[in-house]
Amino acid sequence: MGKSVVLASSPAARRSSNEVLLEGEFMPDQVNILVIDDEQIMRDGSSRILSKDGWGVITAENGQLGLDVIKSRSEDIDVILLDLMMPGISGMEVLDHIRAINQNLLVIVITGYATVESAVEAMKKGAYDFIPKPFTPDQLRIVVRRALEKRSLQKETEFLRREREKSLRDIATEKSKVKTIINCMGDGVLVCDRDGCIVLTNPAASRMLKVSETSLLGNFLSQCNLDSELSKTIDESLKAKDLSYSSVSQEFSIGQPEEIFLRAHTAPVRSDLGETMGSVTVLQDISHLKELDKMKSEFIAMVAHELRAPIAAVEQQLTVILSRMAGDVSEKQEKLLARAKERTRGLLNLIKDLLDLSKIEAGRMVQYKEPVTLQEIIQRVVDLMRVEAENKKIDLQFPVPSQNPLIHADRTSMEGVFTNLISNAIKYTPEGGKVWVTLGEEGGFAKASVSDTGIGIKKDDLSRIFDKFYRVRTVETRQIVGTGLGLSIVKSIVDAHLGSISVESEEGGGTTFTVLLPKGSNPTTC
Amino acid sequence: MSKKILIVDDDPDLVEAVTMILEAKNYDVAAAYGGIEGLQKAKSENPDLIVLDVMMPDKDGYAVCKELKADPALNKIPVLLLTAVVSKISTTRYTQQMGMETEADDYIDKPVEPEVLVKRIEALLAK
Numbered sequence: 237m238g239k240s241v242v243l244a245s246s247p248a249a250r251r252s253s254n255e256v257l258l259e260g261e262f263m264p265d266q267v268n269i270l271v272i273d274d275e276q277i278m279r280d281g282s283s284r285i286l287s288k289d290g291w292g293v294i295t296a297e298n299g300q301l302g303l304d305v306i307k308s309r310s311e312d313i314d315v316i317l318l319d320l321m322m323p324g325i326s327g328m329e330v331l332d333h334i335r336a337i338n339q340n341l342l343v344i345v346i347t348g349y350a351t352v353e354s355a356v357e358a359m360k361k362g363a364y365d366f367i368p369k370p371f372t373p374d375q376l377r378i379v380v381r382r383a384l385e386k387r388s389l390q391k392e393t394e395f396l397r398r399e400r401e402k403s404l405r406d407i408a409t410e411k412s413k414v415k416t417i418i419n420c421m422g423d424g425v426l427v428c429d430r431d432g433c434i435v436l437t438n439p440a441a442s443r444m445l446k447v448s449e450t451s452l453l454g455n456f457l458s459q460c461n462l463d464s465e466l467s468k469t470i471d472e473s474l475k476a477k478d479l480s481y482s483s484v485s486q487e488f489s490i491g492q493p494e495e496i497f498l499r500a501h502t503a504p505v506r507s508d509l510g511e512t513m514g515s516v517t518v519l520q521d522i523s524h525l526k527e528l529d530k531m532k533s534e535f536i537a538m539v540a541h542e543l544r545a546p547i548a549a550v551e552q553q554l555t556v557i558l559s560r561m562a563g564d565v566s567e568k569q570e571k572l573l574a575r576a577k578e579r580t581r582g583l584l585n586l587i588k589d590l591l592d593l594s595k596i597e598a599g600r601m602v603q604y605k606e607p608v609t610l611q612e613i614i615q616r617v618v619d620l621m622r623v624e625a626e627n628k629k630i631d632l633q634f635p636v637p638s639q640n641p642l643i644h645a646d647r648t649s650m651e652g653v654f655t656n657l658i659s660n661a662i663k664y665t666p667e668g669g670k671v672w673v674t675l676g677e678e679g680g681f682a683k684a685s686v687s688d689t690g691i692g693i694k695k696d697d698l699s700r701i702f703d704k705f706y707r708v709r710t711v712e713t714r715q716i717v718g719t720g721l722g723l724s725i726v727k728s729i730v731d732a733h734l735g736s737i738s739v740e741s742e743e744g745g746g747t748t749f750t751v752l753l754p755k756g757s758n759p760t761t762c
Numbered sequence: 763m764s765k766k767i768l769i770v771d772d773d774p775d776l777v778e779a780v781t782m783i784l785e786a787k788n789y790d791v792a793a794a795y796g797g798i799e800g801l802q803k804a805k806s807e808n809p810d811l812i813v814l815d816v817m818m819p820d821k822d823g824y825a826v827c828k829e830l831k832a833d834p835a836l837n838k839i840p841v842l843l844l845t846a847v848v849s850k851i852s853t854t855r856y857t858q859q860m861g862m863e864t865e866a867d868d869y870i871d872k873p874v875e876p877e878v879l880v881k882r883i884e885a886l887l888a889k
Binding site (some may be wrong): 541545548549550551552553555556559561562584 | 874
């Protein structure tokens with residue numbers, strides 16, 4: 237790259253276009269040094285010395301020209317070498333102008349008649365350094381290098397400052413975005429810090445809870461007059477040490493006379509170290525769903541009752557015929573009638589499940605909560621199931637647990653849960669297999685597992701087995717009678733007790749259902 | 763002399779079927795097709811035992827049972843409640859509680875197996 241005239245369009249350059257006033261060129265992404273000196277020898281000398289080090293050098297032969305360059309390209313200039321003694325605008329004046337354009341520009345003044353005074357004055361005006369004339373190439377290099385070091389520190393600082401500004405801006409944008417999202421949400425949001433103080437909420441939450449936003453925000457849960465079950469759940473989520481405690485869903489109603497039903501999902505917020513930092517609750521208004529659900533449940537109950545009576549009568553008639561109380565029955569007739577009776581039995585079971593489900597959904601099944609021990613409940617169910625297990629030559633075990641957690645539950649429906657799980661385990665385990673129930677505690681929960689060595693559940697089916705009417709259809713399950721409602725009933729009951737149910741299974745490798753139920757907090761007051 | 767059993771159920775088909783079971787075991791059978799009629803026949807027929815359905819439109823089994831047990835002339839007659847729920851322990855407990863609340867002497871889910879019904883009746887009559 238040879239020398240070329242830059243800023244040919246600048247007025248100064250045009251005015252004296254017959255002379256080369258401005259020489260050199262800026263190198264992009266490289267150190268650039270501007271030399272302002274009226275002496276040709278100095279300009280050429282400096283330019284030669286500095287170019288050797290790979291720096292871009294531009295020279296200007298007077299102050300005005302130098303200032304023009306600085307004005308238009310101040311960002312590209314790293315260091316300025318400025319002669320103090322020049323005709324026209326003096327070096328001191330140029331220095332003043334440079335400082336006015338950009339305070340950060342590093343100026344090294346060249347003092348012709350090495351007077352300490354002028355160097356000191358220039359330094360006072362903001363020059364970075366000075367170099368007395370005459371100087372050796374090495375002296376020049378040292379001074380320039382020092383200035384460049386300073387320059388790179390300056391750049392670094394500037395870069396960091398911009399980064400910081402940018403991230404602060406990003407955070408502010410993010411914050412405002414999140415706030416807007418939360419405020420626009422139809423669902424209510426309630427965020428507490430670890431002390432139970434509400435730190436974030438939205439209009440939907442205050443509308444649903446019928447509490448003004450100002451009396452929520454910044455107040456402690458206990459002061460907000462919230463539904464007691466909800467406060468309790470949030471409190472528990474804050475206290476939960478156990479990492480398996482993920483989220484709890486519950487339903488409750490508030491307000492009189494216009495009652496609204498809310499569903500609340502509460503989950504602890506944890507730091508990356510697993511420490512609980514707070515708790516988030518999302519509220520949904522499910523009044524409308526409740527209304528529909530109630531109608532549906534009532535309809536199912538009505539239909540089921542209406543269906544039940546005639547089917548029960550038919551089965552009663554069949555049992556009378558089959559027991560030969562209405563006369564003789566041939567072997568062929570008996571076979572057909574027995575089959576018919578099996579079918580009516582299946583229908584009655586389906587109706588029973590439907591009724592159970594509609595009762596649970598109408599909230600009538602889990603009304604009588606009392607303190608019970610799971611051991612007692614499971615033992616009772618295991619005893620009742622023993623015959624069924626023995627008929628299939630299945631080893632049914634319930635070892636005496638080391639812990640016997642007390643829970644607050646509806647005994648009848650809790651028995652339903654374990655009847656269903658154990659009966660399923662027996663049904664889906666081939667003869668000679670094993671079914672076992674274990675009981676223990678985990679964090680604030682009673683934990684009961686029902687495991688078997690049965691046929692297992694396919695991955696695809698696992699996610700759907702708690703759905704209503706979902707049945708796994710394979711060659712092995714074809715012979716097994718079921719309504720596809722059992723597990724959804726189990727889940728509804730567990731949900732109604734604020735617990736959770738999970739399943740682990742491997743196709744052909746057995747299945748384990750695990751039920752977690754909150755422990756009764758104080759047995760004496762239950 | 764054979765014992766007399768009163769069946770109270772609003773479903774005639776069920777009454778007929780239960781009648782066949784009981785007649786096969788040589789009981790005398792009287793039938794009533796509703797709660798009110800059941801109470802009348804409890805007085806007029808002088809039965810040794812009453813098989814009483816729960817779900818009836820005019821007066822349900824619980825109400826009938828309560829009145830029977832409140833009447834000094836009738837409260838000695840054992841009452842076997844025919845409950846409408848298919849046997850599964852999640853619900854039998856419920857009906858059991860209901861049965862006890864209504865002071866019925868025993869309860870049984872319908873449809874009933876003939877042998878079970880007969881055994882329960884024999885047990886109640888032997889008391």
